[in-house]
Amino acid sequence: MNERQLIEYLTTFITPDTKGLIRGIGDDCAVIQKDDHLVWLLTMDTLVEGVHFDAAFHSPDKLGRKIVSVNISDIAAMAGKPMFMLLSIGMPAGFDATWFKSFVRGIMDACHEYGCQLIGGDTVANPNGLVCSLTVIGEVAPDLVVYRHGARPGDTVWVSGSLGFAAAGLALLQRTFEPHNRRWQPFREQHLDPVARVEVGQKLGASGLVHAMMDLSDGLATDLAHLCRQSGVGAKISFQALPGIGALKEVADAIGGDPEEWAVRGGDDYELLFTTAADAGDQLLAIGSSCGLQLSPVGTIVAGREVTLIRTQADGTQEEKVITYQGFDHFREKDEG
């Protein structure tokens, strides 16, 4: 079973129509009725040493920031405001106290920046390295929540920021390539210290223009496939429209690697992926500039089920290939490609 099949299996145990539960497993956050005016958003993500980070690259304070940002990204993806957090830490018994204090400082700095408060958690020994889980609780008005399931044929597909920088950054770090060259800093930083897009997420939700939204953690190929599956649609993405693809080519020229692989399948971007009516472009661009963040149209929602990538060749012909679910999967089975 791959990661998607494992989660689908868990979903079979859900009791529908539970009082107060608006959305359970399947979106970026669970949604629970708080009162007449607000809903709670609840989400949890884990970072595991060797899977999500290499302690050789991550300073403890950056790692602390990252655990907060990747979790708050799921609140941003539902247009919410982060409020409270519960932190679970498992680490080897011989941990270094200075390292731990710096890790906690990173967590607390990020909490402060996102306006979120630590309210509890758990601390245990784990002989196999650092494992850290965070539960974040956010809130939003019920009519402003944006789910994954609202995309319609004819919608434009948008992303915030650039795609593939984190994967390119990890490749630079793994090769210890020109560690002091500032030219590669944006790529390394996107891997080490991603920023949750809370402000733009809230503005997108408040605009009423967004039909479906999620954050990009597993790469466009997998995350757009999730959004499409829940919406009962397909999508066509233009390779040439992917923001940052030119910069990725410069990294590939320097160290080898494939810009398409990084941008489409790499993951760890923590940008927002969303769809809107095709005529909403100007309003979207204005929302992006009000937050100092580029929002880019990258494709179109179509009838069907597949996510495809269209690439214009040097001779002007177009190559279209299926990329559905080709991004990151913790339990990808060997024959899945």
Ligand SMILES: Nc1ncnc2c1ncn2[C@@H]1O[C@H](COP(=O)(O)OP(=O)(O)O)[C@@H](O)[C@H]1O
């Ligand atoms: N072990 C689990 N038990 C219950 N629900 C889970 C489990 N793992 C994942 N989920 C749910 O499955 C959905 C997809 O999870 P995931 O791919 O991790 O989403 P995200 O990228 O937003 O973190 C989410 O709604 C999440 O809460």
Ligand SMILES: Cc1ncc(C[n+]2csc(CCOP(=O)(O)OP(=O)(O)O)c2C)c(N)n1
């Ligand atoms: C050392 C290292 N190797 C590989 C990766 C790439 N990587 C690990 S997990 C992941 C996807 C995101 O993690 P996941 O637990 O699936 O987050 P979620 O989708 O639940 O938010 C990626 C791209 C990494 N971040 N660090």
Ligand SMILES: [Mg+2]
């Ligand atoms: Mg998750």
